[in-house]
Structures are given as C-alpha cells and as structure tokens.
Amino acid sequence: MDSSAFASFLFTLSLVLISQPASGANLVEDLCNQVGEDSARCLQVLKANPKIASAKNDIQLCKSVLETGLKKAIAGQNYLKEVMKTNPVPAITECATVHYNGVVGSFKGSLGEIKEDGMTANYDAKVAGDGPETCDRGLAAAKINNPAITALNSEILLLSKIAFFATNKLPDSA
Template sequence: MKFSLFFTLSSILIVSHASGSLYEELCKASGPDNTRCLELLKSDPKIVSAKDYGELSKTILQFGVKKGIEGQNYMKGMMKSKPSSAAIKQCATVLYDGVVGSFKSSLGELEVDPMTANYDAKVAGDGPTTCDRALAAEKTNNPKIAAINSNILLISKLAYLATDKLPQA
C-alpha cells in the first residue's frame, strides 16, 4: 500500500515537472514553428514567467508592439539608404503602421473583448505578408526585412493562439 501511494505521488510530481511552462505549451501549439518560437520568446523574461493566458497574451502583444516598432525603424532607415524602393517605403510606413496598430488594438481589447483582441492579433500578421509580396514583386531581396517579417508573422500567430485561450466575455 505504501509503495503504491509513493509510486502515485512520484508519478504526479514527474508529470507536473515534465509539463513545460505556458510559453512552451504555446510554442508546441505553433506546430512547425516550435523551435523558432522557443528561441524568440525566451528573449523576453516576462513571457517566460507568465502564469496564465491573460498574462501571456498581454506580454506577447507587448513584445509584438516592441518588435514591430523595431522592425519599422529598421525599414525607415533602409528608406533613407535605398530611397528608390517603393516596397520598402510601403512596408516601413503603411504596412508596419498597421502591424503596430493591430498589436496595440489587441492589447486594448484584451480585458473588454477577448474575441476582438484575438482578431486584431491575427490581423497583425497581414502587414508582413503583404510586405513580403511587395518586396518580391519589386524583386527586392533583403534577408533582414524577410527575417523581421517572419518574426512578426510568428508573433502574430502566437498572440492569436494565446488570446484564443482567453475566456469570452
């Protein structure tokens, strides 16, 4: 009897320890992006320490705003060094204004309207997708902008997955 109780308790401890943190679970849900997700999110201690989906959603959206602004600033710098690229200008202004705006809008809706927050988190991914298409149409190959777009698209996906777990008001 004692052995059975000890075995059960040990199993519970092992299982609870084996299950990862919330952000790791979210990365698993991102499918093929799992490894890149873990690398990206690990860079923000607030995301790593999130205790529930409300906190995780908020920190990922804040991360999205920060990374969106950083990406936009990089592209604005590129506009100055390569003023002939209409695609880079479109990405740096219109499209990334939309990215940052969607992440901020989602943040603002988190507690009042989780469904709208979820929608806005998803819409934030439209900017990098359209930017990639504009660059391709112009035959502009910029690996740094491609990486920024890829990361923003992933953050949008993760914010969408996290906000999808929030209780609906």
C-alpha cells in the same frame, strides 16, 4: 507508515501537484506546441524573454507576447524607415508606413482588448501578420531582395502567429 497509508499519501500528493497552475515554462511549451512547424522558433523567441517565461497564467502570457510583438513591430518599423531614407523605392516606403502602421496598430489593439474582448484581441493578433506578408509580396513584385527585411517580416509574422494562439485561450468577453 503502512502501504495503504503510503499509497493514500502518494495519491493525495499527486492530486495536489496536478491541481497546481502551470508554470511559465509549461505555458510557453504548450503554446509553442500549438504553433506547429514553427514550434522550435517559438520556444527560442519566448524562452529568451524572462517576462514571458515566468508568466503564471494565460492572461500574463498573452500580455507579454503582445508587448513583445508590439516592441519588435515598432523597432522593425523604425528600421524600415531608416532603410527608406537610403533606398526610397515605393515598395520599401509602403512597408515602412502603410504595412507596418497596420502591424503596430494590430498589436496595440490586441493588447488593449485582452481583458475586455478576447475574440477581438484574437482577431487583431492574427491580422498583425498581414503587414509582413504584404510587405514581402510588394518587395518580391518590385524585385527587391533584402535579407534583413525578409528576416524582420518572418519574425513579426511568427510573433503574430504566436499571439494568435495565445489570445485564442482568452474568454470572448469579460
């Protein structure tokens, strides 16, 4: 093969490789790069989930991130309800009921809007973070220091942030 044929072959090969859709790993890395200072935590959380790591496109990635957020929000709310049984102070009760009801509802709402209304899905993903922030403020005001609840709120807040950036790529409407 002469040099011009070889150069043409390499050029064609590079065009084919560039036109291929991003792999799940690249989608995850691109998403986590947008998260900013939490990018390392983002990579740790997302790469630990095989469904997220194998996403083939933005819609699959959004759906998997939101499903993970919803699953963890429900588990977190159940945990808070158990804490509430042994420590029934108003701040913990509000976290377990009012604030985490909102978190679960926001993740569910965002998941339901993925294909219909990207802008609403994006908004719901963002407001899912309001619950953990409000819970943290309520606990601080009541002078309650519970590292497990703080860690839960931090994780849910991160998932909301990741979901916000993931859904930001969705079209406004189908």
